[in-house]
Amino acid sequence: MGAMNRLIVFSACAASMGAADNAIAKPEHLERVRVLLMTQKAMCVSCHTAADSPDLNPYGRALADLGNDEPLSERMLSLAKLPRQQRGQEDSAANDPQQDIDKDGIPNWVEVLAGTNPGDKASAPDTETRDKIESIISCKICHVETNAPGQTDQQRNPHNELGKLLAKTNDPAGSRAPRERSARGERGERGPRSGSESTPILKRIKLAAMKPGRSGKAGYWEKLLLLCAPADAAEPPAEDVKQLRRFIRNQKSKKTRDETRGMGPHKPDGFLKDAL
Ligand SMILES: [Ca+2]
Numbered sequence: 001m002g003a004m005n006r007l008i009v010f011s012a013c014a015a016s017m018g019a020a021d022n023a024i025a026k027p028e029h030l031e032r033v034r035v036l037l038m039t040q041k042a043m044c045v046s047c048h049t050a051a052d053s054p055d056l057n058p059y060g061r062a063l064a065d066l067g068n069d070e071p072l073s074e075r076m077l078s079l080a081k082l083p084r085q086q087r088g089q090e091d092s093a094a095n096d097p098q099q100d101i102d103k104d105g106i107p108n109w110v111e112v113l114a115g116t117n118p119g120d121k122a123s124a125p126d127t128e129t130r131d132k133i134e135s136i137i138s139c140k141i142c143h144v145e146t147n148a149p150g151q152t153d154q155q156r157n158p159h160n161e162l163g164k165l166l167a168k169t170n171d172p173a174g175s176r177a178p179r180e181r182s183a184r185g186e187r188g189e190r191g192p193r194s195g196s197e198s199t200p201i202l203k204r205i206k207l208a209a210m211k212p213g214r215s216g217k218a219g220y221w222e223k224l225l226l227l228c229a230p231a232d233a234a235e236p237p238a239e240d241v242k243q244l245r246r247f248i249r250n251q252k253s254k255k256t257r258d259e260t261r262g263m264g265p266h267k268p269d270g271f272l273k274d275a276l
Helices: 003-009 027-041 058-065 072-078 108-114 127-136 161-167 177-183 201-208 220-225 238-251 270-275
Strands: none
Touching: 027 072, 027 108, 027 201, 027 220, 027 270, 058 072, 072 270, 108 127, 161 201, 201 270, 220 238
16 A cells, blocks of 8 residues: 555544434535545546456446436435435434445445445455544534534534535525515525525535645645545644645646546536536
8 A cells, every 4th residue: 555545545634533423404415525525535446346447346336227317426425325314214224235335334435435445345444444434524524513402403503614614605606596586676685694505515615615725734625535624623744735736636637647546437427516
């Protein structure tokens, strides 16, 4: 394992490990962020039997079996769901076996982020890596807590700094609603959130959270790619940030690209286009 592989798995920032979230609501925000991260951290062998082969491993086959009239992003989403209780579904029966195709006990999405093979039972991340991924890539990306005591949904699910930012981020080119209302002489809700809830979460992330941080510090999205809590003060080591930026830069050019990494010929489709 070279330095690059280590980097892509996770950075050495301090992790605040929290209890599993079990609130019910807004599961899509987290699920979509997961899939976007997956596409940025995937290797061809996350889904294929070899980097230069169109043949699929069992995880890739499960995606293909969902039928390629559905965008790949939507199929990845359906194999990267939160456990049923967390999605607010009554059914407390065993979770969907599709979420762990190779049945090694580790969800597909965790394996793709860990750089292990979601289609091979013999390949799995160690417990520390798994715990770290599940605690960082959680509701805590945007919320301080999701099940706190309180009267309102907002009191029970307070936002952290990134959540607050996203809650007021609005697509300037999108949502017409407030303007239409004022054209009709109504005074629509003009709170900080008006318009933002109708802007897809990945679009809001693109608009507000994908900038690199200032003076060499990691930005929110860079922290997530390094599997660091984005709203924590703890910074990933500067060297890791530099390496990540170099890697992203290299992937953009045919000459320097590592052809075994990322999504190759699969262009972002479905909801992933929100992040373009
Ligand atoms: Ca697995």
